[in-house]
């Protein structure tokens with residue numbers, strides 16, 4: 001069973017102060033996960049987790065992770081600016097983007113972020129627009145199918161990200177000739193994996209590649225970034241990944257492949273988003289209406305603008321009715337208000353009876369939740385609230401207002417009545 005990280009009584013105090021819907025984050029859980037990740041890879045002295053900012057781009061969250069010795073990975077100049085303002089040192093900021101604008105490379109260079117190039121063609125582009133830094137990382141895409149045993153995990157050949165093996169080798173060669181001094185390797189081959197074998201399998205592939213790069217090009221990589229992709233138990237039927245076992249699995253591959261080939265100095269980096277934050281966020285919403293037609297509908301005050309994953313990927317998010325946990329079980333669709341029939345947080349789901357005014361918690365929304373939000377139908381982005389270790393609640397982003405929505409429009413004076 002999945003239970004909320006906050007008691008009903010504590011949550012009532014917060015909903016009395018802040019209108020729903022809002023995203024609530026659990027500081028204690030975030031710190032515990034960050035510590036567990038750092039412990040799992042502590043065998044590698046240069047290990048660093050570069051939190052994928054896109055998962056939860058809020059300075060208060062980034063600050064907590066910074067205090068737990070994590071860095072950040074940014075995809076855009078906006079995320080770079082936020083990370084810089086939070087106070088991350090240059091060495092703790094990486095920049096993994098694709099289809100990148102010149103101004104973004106210029107800014108990444110200016111603040112000294114480590115640039116991870118998505119495309120072979122970007123080497124010349126970066127050189128022209130911002131000059132080459134001393135350190136460059138390249139993103140690899142092996143093509144084909146990525147599988148664990150007989151399980152197909154993903155199809156890298158269909159992915160727009162990364163470069164082929166031939167481009168990767170040519171890229172390192174070119175960069176070396178152009179004077180680049182230190183090199184990294186990055187790959188992200190499967191998303192939301194619920195198996196302890198993903199990272200070790202990926203690591204083994206990248207470690208073999210590092211040995212080839214050394215033998216063929218005479219380049220000893222400085223770091224290998226295993227990127228994101230470790231999943232969480234969105235459904236109670238999923239098993240939660242064991243980060244200690246994952247770290248141990250990567251360690252074994254490191255000792256078997258890199259160490260005997262004189263590459264035991266390589267730093268291991270990760271770029272996790274979901275694993276760090278997903279379980280430590282709840283979307284808190286209240287029941288507005290009940291409706292019975294061909295199905296029983298529970299209409300809530302959140303919608304897909306606050307959490308896109310169910311509409312976009314048909315993703316499962318567990319739901320708890322904290323106001324009526326022992327209510328009679330009913331089969332319902334939990335829906336938002338958008339004029340889109342995919343605006344459903346649950347379909348044909350067994351839930352304790354939901355009554356108008358009840359508070360529901362939608363679980364595992366701490367990563368790729370608020371950040372994937374949008375404003376369809378003029379529905380506005382919600383607040384974000386931090387449930388702090390001392391039990392108090394801190395507003396870390398206010399809800400958008402109608403004035404915010406109108407603020408970017410020109411040609412009309414909305415202040416005039």
Ligand SMILES: Cc1ncc(COP(=O)(O)O)c(C=O)c1O
Nearest residue numbers: 052096228229230271272273274
């Ligand atoms: C480049 C990159 N790194 C890391 C991540 C984080 O992935 P996850 O949240 O699955 O760990 C993403 C997610 O989209 C990504 O695009």
